[in-house]
Amino acid sequence: MIDQLHYISQSTENTSHLEAIEQVLQAGGKWIQLRVKDQPETTVLELAKAANELCKKFAARLIINDFPEVSKAVSAYGLHLGLNDMSIAKARLIAGNKIKIGGTANTFADLQKRVAEGADYIGLGPLRFTSTKKNLSPVIGFEGYAKIMEQVKKSGFTLPIIAIGGITEADLPELLKTGLHGVAVSGILTGKTDAENRIKRMYSELQKHQLSTTLNS
Template identity: 80%
Template sequence: MIDRLHYISQSSEKISHLEAIEQVLNAGGKWIQLRVKDLPESEVLTLAKAANELCKKFAAHLIINDFPAVSKAVSAYGLHLGLNDMSITKARLITGKEIKIGGTANTLQDIKKRVAEGADYIGLGPYRFTNTKKNLSPVLGLEGYQKIMEQVKKEGIITPIIAIGGIAPEDLPEILKTGLHGVAVSGALTGKTDARERIKNMYAELEKHPASHTSKL
């Protein structure tokens, strides 16, 4: 099942990826994406093994960003691929059928491509400017989400679509009115002392807006 609240890990001088992940798990996070862009695959594998053990302890799902072989090696729940990463079709040859694969999209055309590739979910964004990503795609904003989700409905696309990119807890009410399945956050939770309350409030807001898309099991 595709959770409606995704956490994307980030590190800083004050906190490591694993520390950030453990804090979010302790606060009630259930869908954790390990996103490491500046380390070699061997080091990402080491981090992924540790992150997977943490997720198992909290009965949470681990998603690996960008490294199909790593997701396979640690038996992660899923893999997430960016627009400039390997195609989902090629990644599936590495991961096999058991691992869920999600892909980033910025336009309706991207979404249709991801659906054709067999994506289990799609991350649509960015919502606003974010420092966590280099080579940022054009910002969509609320208007962009409204327009694209109307087109998605007309196309009959039922793949769960997650809003990504610079999203804060207070953005959820308006974003979810567009029909999106859920949201992915990073800075909104990383290192926050009130992460438990934030997660609780975000899940409560998600419950007010029943998912319009059927999650793939």
Template identity: 70%
Template structure:
């Protein structure tokens, strides 16, 4: 099952990926995406092994951004692929049929392609500009989500759509009205005070807005 609240790992001058992930796990996060850019695969593998141990300790899922071979090597729960990464069909050959594969989409056409390739969920965005999604365009905003999610419904597509890119908790109520399944957060959960309360509030908001099962 795809969780409705995703944490995309981030490091900065004060905190590394593993410490940031552990803080979110301790605060109640259940879905972690390890996103390490511009690093060689062997370094990502080392981080992924440690992150996987943390996620197992907290009974949470670990998704590796890109690097399907790392996903396979450490038996992570799945992999997430950006628009410039290996395609989902080829990644599936590496990780196997029992792993979760998510894909990024910026347009309805992107989303359709991800569905056709066999993605288990789609990260749609960005909602607003963010350095973690700076290569995606256009910025969708609320109106962009409304338009694309209307197209999703009209095409009878039922894949979970996760809103991504520069989101804040205040965006969630209106975004949920568009039909998205959940949201992904990064900087707002990284090394911040009050993360426990924020994650609890977000899960409560999601629970108050059940996602249709059919």
């Protein structure tokens, strides 16, 4: 089961990764990706252990970004790999067959590669510029999503595809009409006092889209 709303953790001047994750969990988030950059694996492991306990407390699912050994060590629900990380096939040898593995894609060719590698879901993006990622891939934009998702339909791919990269609440209707499964967000929830209302509104939009897709299929 791949949730329709993914939260990707980030730290700010006033909020640590764990504080941000706990706030989103308290607000109703159910799919948490721990994304820690420029830190040693030992540090990520300790954060992952704490994040996993928080997710268990709130009956949520923890996804580890980049570190297959860490995902295995904490028995995380999933692992997410960027375009420049190891292959999904190699990561699965480390993390095991039970774990859900997602991979980032920027083009339809990337997406085909991820499907061939055996991804369980794909993070497609970025929609627009985002400061949360240093080495940002070329921006796709709404037209890019429409074009790629049309190629996806023609190819018969059925695995869930998640839009990522600078996404706001207002973007959901336009993105979801392309056939995307859901969205991944970060800054629009991190440290926000109204995160609970934001999550409720986004889930409502996502579920409305899912219902419409089901009725029209």
